[in-house]
Amino acid sequence: MDNYSQMLAFVWATEHGNFSAAARANGLTPSAISKLITRLEDRLQVRLFQRGTRTLTLTEEGSAYLLSARAVINAMAEADSLAEAFPDRVSGSLRVHTMTTFAKHQILPWLPEFLATYPGLTVDVQVGPQYVDLFDQGLDVAIHSGSLPDSSRIARKIGESAWVTCASPEYLARRGTPAQPEDLLDHDCFNFGFHSAWNTWQFVDGEGEGAIITLPIAPKAVFGQGDLLREMALSGAGIVKLAQFHIGEDIRQGRLIPLLTEFSLPGKEPIYLIYSNRKHLSPRIRVFRDFLEKRLKDNPWG
Template sequence: MNVEHLSLFVRVAMTHNISAAGQELGLSPAVASAHISKLEDALNVRLIHRTTRKVSLTEEGEAFLPHAEEVLAQVDAARASVGKGNASPSGKLRVAAPISFGRSHLVPALKDFLARYPDLKVDFRLSDSMVDMVEGGFDISIRNAALKDSTLVARKLAADKRIVCAAPSYLKEFGTPKVPTDLLEHECLRLIGLEVWNFNGKEGPQSIKTNGAFRTDSGEVVRDAAVEGIGITISSTWNCYQQIANGQLVQILADYTIEPETAIWAVYPSSRLLAPKVRAFIDYFSERFSGVPYWDAKSKPRILAHNVALISVGKK
């Protein structure tokens, strides 16, 4: 069984496009199609349904895919053990990530990552919509939501701490909420889908259905609106740590935790052995965000200092 044919089959399963998969491996559409046909002939089974728009795996192809992935991973491991092959990750790595987190914390680290792995090429797709990894042909997806697809594996990269925050100018004019129910009297800036804010504190769990004239689907936009003094918002510390550090925003209701707790995850299709390029990416960013992430280490002192200062100027 030809390893190149297996590699092509795995990429076809990810991209649902023989020509695109072949292009990634330097093959013409005709050669790629011929390779798939040879693999099917060798196995004496049809692996792929072909249509004019895209291809999909047959039932036999779905059953064969994890075995093909395992064989390729074992071949890479065997070559690396004797100093050949993919000791250094190579090829194209397709990554999907949320726009805000990707721009703020993935892209700034790419220069060092690519310098460490010069044979690797990275294709980033930034979107705040949940992507279909298989349909989109992605190797890794960065998410901050719970994993629901049982065919995927998730590895935690960092905690996703969220805080309630506002501009000093807003708090000076309208007062500083002391308990979650005070938010009912304030202008709250909301992410679409996050209109109800859940808190946990000494009084127990509390759910606040917030009100406000502005909402958006962008974490960066809602943060910037808070900086302008339009209202109070919830933001992940990785998204607002610079504004906290320079005093544009301050944390309020610091004695309450926001539920549910979330995290930043690297999600990838399940297989017994990780491809070297996927492992390299996950290990690199796990190390970069390990322990207390740099955004929390930088923002924490200013959060506390501003809270103390604002207690004296709040009207409530």
């Protein structure tokens, strides 16, 4: 068991950045943490950290060992969870990657209840605008929308969301409401600042028997994060195109007005819960999935 204690001390030190913080968080002394890690390095015959005055930096060997150590610790936690029949005994660390706007508007509202339901579980929510396969680096779950690359991962559809062209009532009162998609070319529009299909503004041509037209939108400004686009629209600065799961409440409250709905493309963009291709889904992933799907069912954004 001493080997496992050494491994735990190493992971704690990595997560907290130094021995003192790791010790405080886990009810030990800094010297106890230091001794455990020294024994680990002696046993492995490698240096895992470059030790600074106040911080620790992983060596190349330390970075490689961290992946294996986390896998072992999570496996131990999963084994304990599988042996228990009660949900509140689900334990371990759950690492989630999703879009910033989805995390803010569709996960954070119920996350406190989820953590209270499973007090033995810790959650690490990482955000980014697009899907990146980080499962080999310890990721448990990803939540992303749109087309996904072919892979051996499991993608479970948990919902779908339309893209909505919209603006605030104040902007429309000042500049007028576009009647045709081409009218957008004479308006102030804002877009994402990175290469993405989300930057393509497409509509059904009302006079072309359903043909799709793509507008060459020249944005007045671009942003790397969807909430900044939302704030620009809410401020009355101009027109944006954002996901329904992001701005559904703004539309219900009348803060944003959908535009050109009769020209909208049919269908919606799928949203997927993605996890590794494993025969037995870990308890921590299973309870997170079930919690998420129930909340999305109870609180539709459309």
